[in-house]
Amino acid sequence: MLNNTLSKKIYPQYFIIPGFLLYTILFILPSVLGFGYSLTDWNVYTEKINFIGLENFVEIFTYPTNKLLIMNTIKYAITTTVFKVIIGLFLALLLNEGLRSKNILRTIFYIPAILSPLVIGLVFTSIFNPVRGLLSQFLNIIGMGNFTHEWLADINTAMPAVMSVEIWRFSGYCMVIFMAGLQLIPRSLYEAAEIDGAGKIQKFSHITLPFLTPSITINIILNIIWGLKVFDIIFVLTKGGPGHLTEVLNIAVFTQFSAGRYGFATAFGVVIFIFTSAIAFTILRLLNKKKVDFI
Amino acid sequence: MKNRKVAFISVLMISFLILGVFANGQQENGDNSSDKPYSGTTLTIASSQNWIKDIDREIAEDFTAETGIIVDYQVNPDSQYPQILQTKIITGEGTDIFYSQAGLALKKLPLNKVLDLSNEPWVKRMKQWAVNGATIDGRMLGLNLWSVDGWAFVYNTQLFDELNLEAPNNFEELLVVCEVIKNHGVNPIYEIVGDMWHAPMLLNQVLGAESDKEEGLYDKLNTNQKKLSDIPGMTLALEQLKTLADKGYLGETYMSNTWTNATEAMGTSQYAMFLGYTSWQNEVVKNYPDSGAEEWKMFASPLGTNENTEVFATSAGGIISLITDGPNAEAAKLFFEYRTRPEVLKKFYAARPDVNGNPAFTGVDGNPSQSLVSITEQVDGNFKLDAQGGMLYFDQMAYGSEIQGFLAGAYSAEEALANMDKYRFDIGKSAGQEGFK
Numbered sequence: 001m002l003n004n005t006l007s008k009k010i011y012p013q014y015f016i017i018p019g020f021l022l023y024t025i026l027f028i029l030p031s032v033l034g035f036g037y038s039l040t041d042w043n044v045y046t047e048k049i050n051f052i053g054l055e056n057f058v059e060i061f062t063y064p065t066n067k068l069l070i071m072n073t074i075k076y077a078i079t080t081t082v083f084k085v086i087i088g089l090f091l092a093l094l095l096n097e098g099l100r101s102k103n104i105l106r107t108i109f110y111i112p113a114i115l116s117p118l119v120i121g122l123v124f125t126s127i128f129n130p131v132r133g134l135l136s137q138f139l140n141i142i143g144m145g146n147f148t149h150e151w152l153a154d155i156n157t158a159m160p161a162v163m164s165v166e167i168w169r170f171s172g173y174c175m176v177i178f179m180a181g182l183q184l185i186p187r188s189l190y191e192a193a194e195i196d197g198a199g200k201i202q203k204f205s206h207i208t209l210p211f212l213t214p215s216i217t218i219n220i221i222l223n224i225i226w227g228l229k230v231f232d233i234i235f236v237l238t239k240g241g242p243g244h245l246t247e248v249l250n251i252a253v254f255t256q257f258s259a260g261r262y263g264f265a266t267a268f269g270v271v272i273f274i275f276t277s278a279i280a281f282t283i284l285r286l287l288n289k290k291k292v293d294f295i
Numbered sequence: 296m297k298n299r300k301v302a303f304i305s306v307l308m309i310s311f312l313i314l315g316v317f318a319n320g321q322q323e324n325g326d327n328s329s330d331k332p333y334s335g336t337t338l339t340i341a342s343s344q345n346w347i348k349d350i351d352r353e354i355a356e357d358f359t360a361e362t363g364i365i366v367d368y369q370v371n372p373d374s375q376y377p378q379i380l381q382t383k384i385i386t387g388e389g390t391d392i393f394y395s396q397a398g399l400a401l402k403k404l405p406l407n408k409v410l411d412l413s414n415e416p417w418v419k420r421m422k423q424w425a426v427n428g429a430t431i432d433g434r435m436l437g438l439n440l441w442s443v444d445g446w447a448f449v450y451n452t453q454l455f456d457e458l459n460l461e462a463p464n465n466f467e468e469l470l471v472v473c474e475v476i477k478n479h480g481v482n483p484i485y486e487i488v489g490d491m492w493h494a495p496m497l498l499n500q501v502l503g504a505e506s507d508k509e510e511g512l513y514d515k516l517n518t519n520q521k522k523l524s525d526i527p528g529m530t531l532a533l534e535q536l537k538t539l540a541d542k543g544y545l546g547e548t549y550m551s552n553t554w555t556n557a558t559e560a561m562g563t564s565q566y567a568m569f570l571g572y573t574s575w576q577n578e579v580v581k582n583y584p585d586s587g588a589e590e591w592k593m594f595a596s597p598l599g600t601n602e603n604t605e606v607f608a609t610s611a612g613g614i615i616s617l618i619t620d621g622p623n624a625e626a627a628k629l630f631f632e633y634r635t636r637p638e639v640l641k642k643f644y645a646a647r648p649d650v651n652g653n654p655a656f657t658g659v660d661g662n663p664s665q666s667l668v669s670i671t672e673q674v675d676g677n678f679k680l681d682a683q684g685g686m687l688y689f690d691q692m693a694y695g696s697e698i699q700g701f702l703a704g705a706y707s708a709e710e711a712l713a714n715m716d717k718y719r720f721d722i723g724k725s726a727g728q729e730g731f732k
Contacts, residue, residue, distance in 0.1 A: 044403070258377065
């Protein structure tokens with residue numbers, strides 16, 4: 001009997017091997033090699049690759065434009081995460097109620113998350129057109145034509161415009177995660193709270209929020225990671241302009257790779273990896289402490 | 296027994312996966328008869344989307360009919376083509392033939408993977424400027440079917456006549472012309488800062504004019520003895536461009552305008568002037584035949600100086616096609632040989648008014664546009680090599696980003712030029728170029 005149990009446990013392990021091998025060859029190995037290349041001057045102009053130590057990283061953290069990129073990336077990740085989580089939570093709470101059209105609305109709010117970022121970027125480039133775009137035309141119709149801008153080319157509106165697209169795109173995704181979390185909260189707790197005379201705000205702060213901590217954690221971590229790694233939306237909308245004001249680390253990877261400075265581009269990639277890991281682990285540790293377990 | 300079956304299937308799946316990863320995707324040749332030795336081969340050609348026209352595909356079909364070699368054009372968006380090209384060549388996934396800017400722009404490519412075509416029979420019929428533009432370190436690398444060309448302001452001559460205006464010879468005159476046109480209710484200049492690659496074309500003229508004043512300027516720039524920010528004309532050009540923008544002479548949407556709307560902007564007389572190449576007016580004629588664009592003329596950009604314009608900066612030869620050193624190199628050479636036959640060249644240039652102003656091959660009559668004729672008259676034929684042709688590490692997108700930032704008010708002209716200099720320095724240092732340490 002023990003042998004039968006053991007053979008049943010060994011059986012699934014065979015199927016891990018192909019996936020593990022593929023993951024190692026196609027992901028782990030290139031990542032480790034990437035760390036190595038980030039310490040070199042690997043470029044398109046010369047065949048010889050020289051070890052240069054931390055020179056690439058020194059340039060990343062000391063040159064003013066590069067420091068701006070780092071700040072842009074962090075600002076983008078944090079701002080979009082905050083808004084996505086808040087809007088996602090609001091939508092989840094709204095659609096968790098007994099609305100008749102809630103199923104259709106859930107679908108509508110979730111659809112942007114599955115659209116191609118290229119398509120979204122092209123559509124919003126059109127929407128943000130200062131003359132023919134929907135936004136400017138809408139402002140003209142409601143008598144606020146003075147507020148029209150070159151939304152994607154004005155130094156004051158370019159980053160907010162790009163962030164707004166990201167927020168629109170993934171709020172629905174956050175909503176879905178929150179809705180899943182809301183479904184797991186026992187109704188009996190709300191009933192008990194009502195009996196005890198708790199109001200809506202008290203129920204939200206003492207029941208809903210604590211039980212939603214895992215969902216909040218997942219949403220924050222996922223969105224922070226996506227925010228730190230963003231490339232496609234920004235590239236399509238502004239290519240990092242005007243004047244590097246919407247340029248983020250992954251755009252810099254692309255720019256430096258295009259310039260033929262592969263070692264330097266890889267160093268940017270390593271910086272992204274370090275930032276993403278550090279921030280994600282920190283948030284995970286902080287939020288895990290606040291997790292409430294179900295009885 | 297069941298475990299053995301599972302193990303066997305797993306090994307089989309892994310084997311197929313590994314075979315799929317390492318499989319060679321090369322097309323097998325079909326008919327190997329001596330008169331069609333490469334029949335069945337597919338020749339892949341990479342290009343920027345606007346460089347391939349219908350006539351290129353028509354000629355490719357004729358070539359296929361004669362040789363059995365299939366030609367597959369793989370076009371890419373203009374703004375991303377250089378990056379896609381570089382990546383593909385470096386990773387060994389380059390196409391058999393690819394298009395590139397001629398001149399020093401070639402140095403950004405891994406040229407050790409490109410064939411030396413110096414001994415091809417058609418090279419003798421290529422004009423010297425075309426050979427020079429395709430030659431790097433003594434190796435003639437590309438087939439040039441383009442025309443020597445440059446970027447200047449094409450203007451609506453009908454509107455100018457109506458307003459009693461003449462083509463400006465200096466910046467002050469340009470301001471006066473713009474003011475008159477603006478007061479008439481027409482936007483003076485269509486500029487496309489949003490398409491980052493366009494605004495740097497102004498710098499071509501600036502450096503071309505500066506090189507006329509200072510001998511060896513390009514050599515100094517290419518050995519880091521001089522920087523862009525050391526050249527007063529560069530700062531002046533950016534500030535003059537800002538002046539045009541601030542006075543409303545670029546219209547309200549210059550930061551968002553696109554290249555694709557340029558023909559409409561000029562063809563419908565919404566704008567009076569546009570920085571284009573010498574045959575660009577033919578694009579307007581094609582789309583707006585009633586616009587009168589065939590009569591339009593050109594004047595050299597006066598930005599970068601307060602004096603009269605005396606030179607026209609032209610390219611090192613436009614666009615050339617190169618052959619990757621790969622399994623289909625011989626088939627690619629056959630394609631080049633076909634394209635350079637006199638009758639094929641005549642057919643090509645007849646259908647390409649944008650490149651037949653000064654064809655790259657002897658034995659083909661050119662048909663210069665009014666733009667080329669007028670600008671040649673303006674500068675008395677004083678053509679100089681432009682920045683893209685003469686200066687190493689001229690990157691339109693990178694420089695366009697800096698110009699965009701400057702015009703948006705993110706930083707000063709000096710800072711924009713300093714960023715361009717740093718970009719050049721970083722690449723020069725990586726390339727081990729003399730002086731860049």
